[in-house]
Amino acid sequence: xxxxxxxxxARLCRTRxxxxxxxxxEGLLKPRxxxxxxxxxxSIGQFYEFDMVTMLKExxxxxxxxxxxxxxxxxxxxxxxxxxxxxLLHRERMRMAARxxxxxxxxAFGHEALNASYDVLxxxxxxxxxxxxxxxxxxxxxxxxxxxxxxxxxxxxYEAQGRPVPMPLGVMMEKEKIANRTYxxxxxxxxxxxxxxxxxxxxxxxxxxARFYHKGDTQNHADAYSRMVDDIERRxxxxxGHVYGYDMASYIVSTNPMxxxxxxxxxxxxxxxxxxxxAQKRDQAQKQxxxxxxxxxxxxxxxxxxx
Numbered sequence: 001x002x003x004x005x006x007x008x009x010a011r012l013c014r015t016r017x018x019x020x021x022x023x024x025x026e027g028l029l030k031p032r033x034x035x036x037x038x039x040x041x042x043s044i045g046q047f048y049e050f051d052m053v054t055m056l057k058e059x060x061x062x063x064x065x066x067x068x069x070x071x072x073x074x075x076x077x078x079x080x081x082x083x084x085x086x087x088l089l090h091r092e093r094m095r096m097a098a099r100x101x102x103x104x105x106x107x108a109f110g111h112e113a114l115n116a117s118y119d120v121l122x123x124x125x126x127x128x129x130x131x132x133x134x135x136x137x138x139x140x141x142x143x144x145x146x147x148x149x150x151x152x153x154x155x156x157x158y159e160a161q162g163r164p165v166p167m168p169l170g171v172m173m174e175k176e177k178i179a180n181r182t183y184x185x186x187x188x189x190x191x192x193x194x195x196x197x198x199x200x201x202x203x204x205x206x207x208x209x210a211r212f213y214h215k216g217d218t219q220n221h222a223d224a225y226s227r228m229v230d231d232i233e234r235r236x237x238x239x240x241g242h243v244y245g246y247d248m249a250s251y252i253v254s255t256n257p258m259x260x261x262x263x264x265x266x267x268x269x270x271x272x273x274x275x276x277x278x279a280q281k282r283d284q285a286q287k288q289x290x291x292x293x294x295x296x297x298x299x300x301x302x303x304x305x306x307x
Contacts, residue, residue, distance in 0.1 A: 130203055136150055214264070
């Protein structure tokens with residue numbers, strides 16, 4: 001039988017000699033032969049043993065678990081162990097995918113906030129959005145600390161599920177309270193997920209929305225909210241839905257810890273030239289989407305033809 005030196009076996013396994021020495025010390029993978037002068041020698045077949053140790057390490061197995069399987073092989077037990085690790089990896093993959101989506105949304109909100117025009121009312125078409133609503137009482141928001149507690153509980157719920165809170169984050173104020181300019185939150189919301197209960201699921205309708213960006217402390221936002229409603233009424237727009245306040249990654253885009261950056265959106269009906277202008281924008285956006293779909297279809301066709 002041909003034996004390999006520690007260096008040769010390390011090159012075969014694409015690892016370092018130090019790693020093999022550590023495995024030997026821990027009883028994970030011992031050399032097949034140790035000569036009288038202390039040199040370690042491995043057989044080529046031990047490559048598969050090394051591969052097994054590597055796989056078990058990468059699946060999160062402890063040194064104790066790996067040592068047990070390597071010293072006392074148990075095929076049935078090993079398969080059960082690997083099946084359990086597979087389930088853990090699947091959950092971790094789902095958690096990381098959710099984390100990636102959260103980062104993408106945070107980055108998008110951050111760029112939007114940095115490029116926004118603040119305290120300026122405009123119109124925007126918004127697509128339908130699935131949200132998870134958490135009711136908030138007047139007592140819940142009596143102080144800033146109690147308001148934060150609602151968000152803490154929301155974060156704890158998702159943390160227990162091993163994943164981040166789905167974006168976006170924000171608040172909703174019901175239409176009935178808009179007329180008297182009461183800046184009082186009725187719901188906290190986050191993005192809906194498969195775990196969202198039916199009674200907490202809310203679909204924000206697609207349509208035309210008045211949009212207003214603002215940054216400041218809580219009282220400052222209450223004043224800005226009132227100004228926004230005044231401006232909407234002054235322009236003759238008709239409010240036909242609730243107000244949605246989106247958190248715009250305040251902790252990233254603002255250097256002032258007391259400053260809160262938000263985007264307020266409320267569905268409206270407009271008439272006259274503004275309505276005509278919005279209709280033209282919708283038509284242009286639809287044409288752009290159709291052209292984009294056609295371009296993607298053509299690209300797929302060309303790719304399939306080349307194959």
